[in-house]
Amino acid sequence: MGVYEEHVLPRIINFACGVKQARPLRERVCAGLRGQVLEVGFGTGHNVPFYPDAVERVAAIEPSQVSWKLARDRTSASRVPIERSGLDGQSLPFPDDMFDTALSTWTLCTIPDPVLALTEIRRVLRPGGTLHFLEHGLAPDEGVQRWQHRLEPLNRRMLGGCHLTRPILDLVRTAGFTPVEVDVFYEEGAPKPMGADSLGIAKSA
């Protein structure tokens, strides 16, 4: 990994993910999290202030050492114990049925095999557990989709493999989840190709 990916990119992501327009979305996606929580793609911990009181403990999965360090102020101020418990959402170091709820925000775009990661999340969620997700992906409109396909190669190169055209709800269903509450919208203040979001909850059968 080069200097850009290791040191510069986590700082860019920390800045981009820290925008104040994201806060109400983070609050919405975190609502209802409870008990033992798995957060995949923890980044620099921007969801931490929005964990509800019912959250008892968070297992954070995050490959970037620099992001984990940049998260320190948020993790140390947290009421909830947070432990960095793994490096890759595609291979989770936990037994089956361990978590009550799981959280993924703006991460399925980057994980090389998102269905594998979602299948792993489903495996470690107890039956009836829920995945709370807020992800950008393939836009609902064809005109925006065309731009997404044009921009994707550059976006992937510049932003650590971040895809623009992943069909988030299809991926969630392919991994065996049932989406139960979903909102699809363009994020305020973001260019449409990068800000076609799906926010929702998916149930593990």
Ligand SMILES: C[S@@+](CC[C@H](N)C(=O)[O-])C[C@H]1O[C@@H](n2cnc3c(N)ncnc32)[C@H](O)[C@@H]1O
């Ligand atoms: C755009 S950032 C989002 C960070 C955070 N979820 C947020 O909302 O601020 C994507 C994150 O996914 C992480 N990531 C990349 N590949 C991953 C993988 N295979 N497993 C888990 N996380 C991964 C990146 O290091 C980065 O922190």
